[in-house]
Amino acid sequence: MRRPLSLTLRLTLLFGVTAAIVFAVFGWIISQSTERHFAAEDTSELEIIARAAHDMLSGFRTPGDVTQLKQRLDDILVGHHNASLYVVNKDGQTVYASPGPDLSAIATAAGRETEGKVVNQWQVANHTYTALIQLVREVAPAANGPYTLVIAAPIEAHLHFLAAFRRTLWFMIASCVAIVSLLGWVAVRQSHAPLHDIVARIRRISANELNTHLPPETVPYELTELAVSFNEMLQRMDAAFHRLSDLNSDIAHELRTPITNLMTQTQVALSRARTIDEYREILYSNMEEYERMAQMVGDMLLLAQTDNHPQIKNIEEVNLADEAHALFEYYDGWAEERGIALTLEGVATVSGDRLMLRRALGNLLSNAIRHTPVGGTVRVKLDTSTAGNNSIVVENPGPEIPSEHLPKLFDRFYRIDLSRQRGGDGVGLGLAIVKSIVTAHGGKIDVASAEGCTRFQIALRKRPASMRRPRQDRAGDS
Numbered sequence: 001m002r003r004p005l006s007l008t009l010r011l012t013l014l015f016g017v018t019a020a021i022v023f024a025v026f027g028w029i030i031s032q033s034t035e036r037h038f039a040a041e042d043t044s045e046l047e048i049i050a051r052a053a054h055d056m057l058s059g060f061r062t063p064g065d066v067t068q069l070k071q072r073l074d075d076i077l078v079g080h081h082n083a084s085l086y087v088v089n090k091d092g093q094t095v096y097a098s099p100g101p102d103l104s105a106i107a108t109a110a111g112r113e114t115e116g117k118v119v120n121q122w123q124v125a126n127h128t129y130t131a132l133i134q135l136v137r138e139v140a141p142a143a144n145g146p147y148t149l150v151i152a153a154p155i156e157a158h159l160h161f162l163a164a165f166r167r168t169l170w171f172m173i174a175s176c177v178a179i180v181s182l183l184g185w186v187a188v189r190q191s192h193a194p195l196h197d198i199v200a201r202i203r204r205i206s207a208n209e210l211n212t213h214l215p216p217e218t219v220p221y222e223l224t225e226l227a228v229s230f231n232e233m234l235q236r237m238d239a240a241f242h243r244l245s246d247l248n249s250d251i252a253h254e255l256r257t258p259i260t261n262l263m264t265q266t267q268v269a270l271s272r273a274r275t276i277d278e279y280r281e282i283l284y285s286n287m288e289e290y291e292r293m294a295q296m297v298g299d300m301l302l303l304a305q306t307d308n309h310p311q312i313k314n315i316e317e318v319n320l321a322d323e324a325h326a327l328f329e330y331y332d333g334w335a336e337e338r339g340i341a342l343t344l345e346g347v348a349t350v351s352g353d354r355l356m357l358r359r360a361l362g363n364l365l366s367n368a369i370r371h372t373p374v375g376g377t378v379r380v381k382l383d384t385s386t387a388g389n390n391s392i393v394v395e396n397p398g399p400e401i402p403s404e405h406l407p408k409l410f411d412r413f414y415r416i417d418l419s420r421q422r423g424g425d426g427v428g429l430g431l432a433i434v435k436s437i438v439t440a441h442g443g444k445i446d447v448a449s450a451e452g453c454t455r456f457q458i459a460l461r462k463r464p465a466s467m468r469r470p471r472q473d474r475a476g477d478s
Contacts, residue, residue, distance in 0.1 A: 008188050015184030016177060023173040031166055038158045039130070046132040046151045049083055052076045057087065057136045057147050070096050084129075086150040095147060103150045106131050122152065130155050194219050198227070205234070243411070251413070255296070258289035296429070303412070303429065303436050318354045320361070320392060321347045324380050327362050331369060339374045346382035348390040350460045352441045360437040361392065363430040364456050368396035371454065392458040401449035409447055410435040 005013075056072050073096050077083055086103035087096040094104070101124045122131050129152040137146040198214060205212050213234065214227040269282045321344065328342045335342055342365075350357070361380075368378045381393040401409070408414050413428040434456075438445045443460040 011188045012185040016181035019180040020177045027173045042130045049151045083153045314353045323358045341377040344380045348382040356437045360434045364394040371398045372396040390460045395455040
């Protein structure tokens, strides 16, 4: 894949192209304006001579006045040193020709039917002229009219000036484009200095310095959002590193206890010969520790799968009331032993993975039973709201949870009791699994604890848009 052009080169090219277009348009306008100016001056001079000659010829009565006519036409050219005049009658005979270039070819090319004025450029003897041709009809019948009047003036000096002017103009335009491009490159490089400074700061940040921030007030206004976004990213990374560090510590702590118990029991068993019943008792005790570690590993695997692959594949219609009744039967013995009642209110149906949803509801039930005092009641409430969400509420009486602990209840291995003493009540992953399952189903879970009651509430959409049913036929899954 081809690497994109650098921002500096892109902006420099943009400056150069923009300057080239603007200067080229201005240069063309200036060049055209200068040409029109010289053409207007030449035409104005020729029109002055043409008007005077026209008036003169209109008063010409008889051929005997030719000498006097030539004298008057010579007088007209006084003060117009570069102009030439040529007059021809209707028979093609030359009435007057001033010294200078032969203009008969122009008169012949114009023709006898010329009406009004024709101004054009003509080449005569390798010289360029601007010619004005006019047909004079208002003459006496005896004057052998009408006459074709040709006035010409050389414009080579103007053409040479315009050519030199164009060369200078386009050279200046090219120089200005180059200078603007160079200055644009310098300006872009200077304007990128804050970006280079940010990059230098980022390079100095290590895993131990994730609390470093880029002060938004120290960067240009256009980079403020970049600095804020970068700071937010660092905060997320810092929190993730802390969670990872805490997770490693928690896993080590949770695994150390069962492993220590296994080693101690094994050392005691090997210290002397024992009976079969004693060995069997030790093996049963070890089995409990193995089961605890297996549960921890299974829970960590489930969390890893739901975190990395949140899309739910086994989607079906799940009747939450039926799942709650099945869980009541499973926990009935434990709840009865503790003198705790289980109640269910309402009905709700959602689309999702039935086993995952049952596990999430089961974890909330076991957590509620564990923290409900003797004689209390754990209530499960199901409700379908008009907004298209299903609500699952699990609440139990008991000691209030301090507000500072509520946001952390769903963290892995988090316990309110900082002494980390275990009483055989799980490994501290139950609520983390609940949140992971709910999030994977596109839902949200909240917790509140007040007035002697702790309340977990899950909001699930009936059919989340992010969930897609597998393409293969369900019948083929068996």
